[in-house]
Amino acid sequence: MFFTYLRRELRRRRKAALVVASGLALGIALVIVVSSVSSGMGKAQDKVLQSLYGLGTDMTVTKAAPAQADSSDRPRFRFDAQDNGSGAEQSSDRVMVQGFQTLSAATVTKVDRQTGVSDAVGGLSLQVIKVSGEFTRGQFQQNQNGGNQQGGPGANGGGSGQPQGEVRGGGANFDVNSYSVFGTDVTKAALGPLTSSKITSGRTFKSTETDAKVAVVDSAYAKEKKLKVGSTVTVKSVKFKVIGVATADSGDAAANVYVPLTQAQTLSDSKNKVTTIYVKATDSQKIDSVKSTIQKNISGTTVTTSADLADTVSGSLSTASSLATNVGKWLSIAVLVAAFLVAGLLTSSAVSRRVREFGTLKALGWKSGRVTRQVVGEAMVNGLLGGALGIALGLAGAYVVTAISPTLQAQLGGGGGANSGPGGGGFGGPGRQAAAKTLEVALTAPVSVTTVSIAVGLAVAGGLIAGAFGGWRASRLRPADALRRVE
Amino acid sequence: MYELRSVTKRYSRGKDTVDALAGVDLTIADGDRLVIQGPTGGGKSTLLQMLGALDKPTEGEVVLDGTDLAKLSEARLTRVRSENIGFVFQSFNLIPTLTAQENVETALVPLGVKVKERRERAAEALTSVGLGERLRHLPSELSGGQQQRVAIARALVKEPKVLLADEPTGNLDESMRDEIMDVLERMWKELGLTFIMVTHDSAIAKKAPRLATIRKGRITVKENAAS
Structure with missing residues (x-):
C-alpha cells in the first residue's frame, strides 16, 4: 500500500513535485559545479606547484x-x-x-x-x-706627423727618437x-x-x-x-x-x-x-x-x-580559486537553504490541503507513524528526484566548464621574499629564486565520486527536511479532522 | 454496547468556553440502530467523535464493551478504531488517487492483513455493495452514490462492531439517498452491527426506531414505536 499510495500521490501532484525537485536540483547542481571547479582550481594549483618540485x-x-x-x-x-x-x-x-x-x-x-x-x-x-668570446689586444699605431704634435707649450722638447702614437683597436x-x-x-x-x-x-x-x-x-x-x-x-x-x-x-x-x-x-x-x-x-x-x-x-x-607554496600563488588562478571557494560556496549554501525551505514549505502546505485525507486514514486506524512515513516517503522521492536532476545538471555544468577550459594565470611567489626569506626561492627548483613567474593553466572541473556522494547526501537531506516539515504537520493532525465538512 | 455517563466536552476559545456536550447520558445496546438529529452546532458531531474514539471527553465516561475510551492512550484509541469502528462520512472521504479496491484496502492496512487476503476481502466487500465491476475505478470515475458505496464497503470490510455514519446521504440527490439507505439498512441487518447515524433528513429520522436529538449539548432520546 505504501508504494502504491506513494506512486499515485506523486503522479497526482507532479507539478508540485517538479517545483520541489527543481529547487533542490538547482542547489545540488550548484554544489557539484562549485566543488568540481574548486577541485579543478586545486588541480591547477597542484599543476603549477608540481612544476616546481x-x-x-x-x-x-x-x-x-x-x-x-x-x-x-x-x-x-x-x-x-x-x-x-x-x-x-x-x-x-x-x-x-x-x-x-x-x-x-x-x-x-x-x-x-x-x-x-x-x-x-x-x-x-x-x-x-x-x-x-674574443678578447683582443689593441694595436699600437705610430703618429704620422708626430714631431709637430710634440711642440706644444710645456713640452720638454726632448721627445725626439721616441715612438709617437696610440693604442688603437682591440676590445x-x-x-x-x-x-x-x-x-x-x-x-x-x-x-x-x-x-x-x-x-x-x-x-x-x-x-x-x-x-x-x-x-x-x-x-x-x-x-x-x-x-x-x-x-x-x-x-x-x-x-x-x-x-x-x-x-x-x-x-x-x-x-x-x-x-x-x-x-x-x-x-x-x-x-x-x-x-x-x-x-x-x-x-x-x-x-x-x-x-x-x-x-x-x-x-x-x-x-x-605545498600548502605554504600555494599561498604564494597569485594571479587570476588565485582570484578564481578564492572566488570559487568563497562566493561559490556561499552561493551554493544560500541556494540549498532556500531550496530546502521551499521544499519544506511546499510539503507542509500539501499536507494542509490533505488534512481530511490524513484525518480519514487516522480515523480508519492508521497510526500517526504510518501517515508520517507516507508524507516523508513522498518528500524523499522528491528529494531523490531533485538529486538525480541536480547531478545531471551539475555534471553538464562541469562538462561545459571543462569543454571551455578557461585559461588562468598563476603568478608564483610574487613578492616571494616575504614567504621564503632571504635568498628567496621558496620551494625552489633551479632558476626560481627570482620569484615572480607566470604560468598559464587551463581550468577543468573534474567531478569526483565524493562530490556525487555529497550531492546524493544533500538530496536525501533535502527530502528529509521537507519530509520533517510535512511529517510533523501530519503527525499533529487529529483523526476528528476527517469529519470536517469543507475541503 | 455503549454506555455514556455524564459526558461533557468543553471547548475554550480565549476566555469563552462552550460545552458542546453537557452531561450526556446514553446507552446503546449491541445491534441497536440509533439516529441522531439536531440543529447545526448542537453537538451532533462532537457526540459522534466520542462514540467513534476520535476524541476524548473533558469529563465523564464513554464505555465501549466495558472499556472506558476516555482513559485510553492515543495508540489504544487508534487500535479501537481500526478493529471495532467503521466510519461513513458525508463527503465520502475517499483517497482520490487510489482505486475503489485500494480505498477499501486502506481499512485493512492497520490490521496487518496480508496483501492477497486484503485484495480478496476488498473485492468481496465491493461486490456486496454492488460495485464488483468497478474495482479498478478511481473515485473521480464514479458517481456520488457509487463513491458512498465504496465508503460503506471500506467501513464494513473489517467487520466492525459499530458503524458510524455522519450524514451519509447529505451530499446525494434523492434517488441516490434511498439507494444508500437501502444498502446501509441491509448491511445492518445482515451483519448485526450497532448502527449510529447522524442526519438532517427528517424523512430518515422518522423511520428510525430510536431517535436522539441534541440541542445545546443536551440529549433527548425518543423510542419510535412506529418503526
Whole structure:
C-alpha cells in the first residue's frame, strides 16, 4: 500500500513535485559545479606547484642563503687579451650553487629517518654563467706627423727618437650565457623535480648512472640550443652526453639541464652537498606534523609544504580559486537553504490541503507513524528526484566548464621574499629564486565520486527536511479532522 | 454496547468556553440502530467523535464493551478504531488517487492483513455493495452514490462492531439517498452491527426506531414505536 499510495500521490501532484525537485536540483547542481571547479582550481594549483618540485613531493627542506651574499661568492671572470686577428675564442664558465646554503648529504639521511617520512632525496641546484668570446689586444699605431704634435707649450722638447702614437683597436666581443643545472639523485627517480617532466625523446637516467657524464635537457632549452639526443653539453669543460629530452608537464621546467647529483657536486665543488631535500610523507594527511618534526629535529632548515607554496600563488588562478571557494560556496549554501525551505514549505502546505485525507486514514486506524512515513516517503522521492536532476545538471555544468577550459594565470611567489626569506626561492627548483613567474593553466572541473556522494547526501537531506516539515504537520493532525465538512 | 455517563466536552476559545456536550447520558445496546438529529452546532458531531474514539471527553465516561475510551492512550484509541469502528462520512472521504479496491484496502492496512487476503476481502466487500465491476475505478470515475458505496464497503470490510455514519446521504440527490439507505439498512441487518447515524433528513429520522436529538449539548432520546 505504501508504494502504491506513494506512486499515485506523486503522479497526482507532479507539478508540485517538479517545483520541489527543481529547487533542490538547482542547489545540488550548484554544489557539484562549485566543488568540481574548486577541485579543478586545486588541480591547477597542484599543476603549477608540481612544476616546481615534481610529483609525489609533499614538502622540501632547504636552508636559506645568508642575507647578503659575500662578494667573494660572486663569479669573477678573467681573460687575457690576445693578439688582434688571432681569432681565438676564449670562454670561461662559473658554476654557482643557487639560492640556498647547502645541506650535507647526511642531512638527507637524517630527514629520511624522521617519523612520517616515506622517502627523502637530495638535489643540487646550480646556476652556470658562461662568458665566451674574443678578447683582443689593441694595436699600437705610430703618429704620422708626430714631431709637430710634440711642440706644444710645456713640452720638454726632448721627445725626439721616441715612438709617437696610440693604442688603437682591440676590445672584447663576448657573449654571456646563463642556464640552470640540476643535480638529481638518479637512484631515486620517483622523487624530485624531474618527475614533473615527461621524457619526450631518448631516455631518463639509469639508477647505475650515479656518476656518469650524461644529461637530460629540458625541451625548451634543447630547442633554443639545438640540442638533441646524442648531442654534447659542456659545463665547465666537462662534456655531458645528452641522453634524453624532457618536456615539463606545465610547460615550465625546473631546470635547463639535469645531470647526476655526483656530477653536479663535482662541478660546483660541493662534494656531498645538496641544496634541496625533497620529502614524501607516509600519509598525505599528516604533512603538517611531519613538517614540525623535521623543523624540530633538524635545526636551521626551512620546511616548505605545498600548502605554504600555494599561498604564494597569485594571479587570476588565485582570484578564481578564492572566488570559487568563497562566493561559490556561499552561493551554493544560500541556494540549498532556500531550496530546502521551499521544499519544506511546499510539503507542509500539501499536507494542509490533505488534512481530511490524513484525518480519514487516522480515523480508519492508521497510526500517526504510518501517515508520517507516507508524507516523508513522498518528500524523499522528491528529494531523490531533485538529486538525480541536480547531478545531471551539475555534471553538464562541469562538462561545459571543462569543454571551455578557461585559461588562468598563476603568478608564483610574487613578492616571494616575504614567504621564503632571504635568498628567496621558496620551494625552489633551479632558476626560481627570482620569484615572480607566470604560468598559464587551463581550468577543468573534474567531478569526483565524493562530490556525487555529497550531492546524493544533500538530496536525501533535502527530502528529509521537507519530509520533517510535512511529517510533523501530519503527525499533529487529529483523526476528528476527517469529519470536517469543507475541503 | 455503549454506555455514556455524564459526558461533557468543553471547548475554550480565549476566555469563552462552550460545552458542546453537557452531561450526556446514553446507552446503546449491541445491534441497536440509533439516529441522531439536531440543529447545526448542537453537538451532533462532537457526540459522534466520542462514540467513534476520535476524541476524548473533558469529563465523564464513554464505555465501549466495558472499556472506558476516555482513559485510553492515543495508540489504544487508534487500535479501537481500526478493529471495532467503521466510519461513513458525508463527503465520502475517499483517497482520490487510489482505486475503489485500494480505498477499501486502506481499512485493512492497520490490521496487518496480508496483501492477497486484503485484495480478496476488498473485492468481496465491493461486490456486496454492488460495485464488483468497478474495482479498478478511481473515485473521480464514479458517481456520488457509487463513491458512498465504496465508503460503506471500506467501513464494513473489517467487520466492525459499530458503524458510524455522519450524514451519509447529505451530499446525494434523492434517488441516490434511498439507494444508500437501502444498502446501509441491509448491511445492518445482515451483519448485526450497532448502527449510529447522524442526519438532517427528517424523512430518515422518522423511520428510525430510536431517535436522539441534541440541542445545546443536551440529549433527548425518543423510542419510535412506529418503526
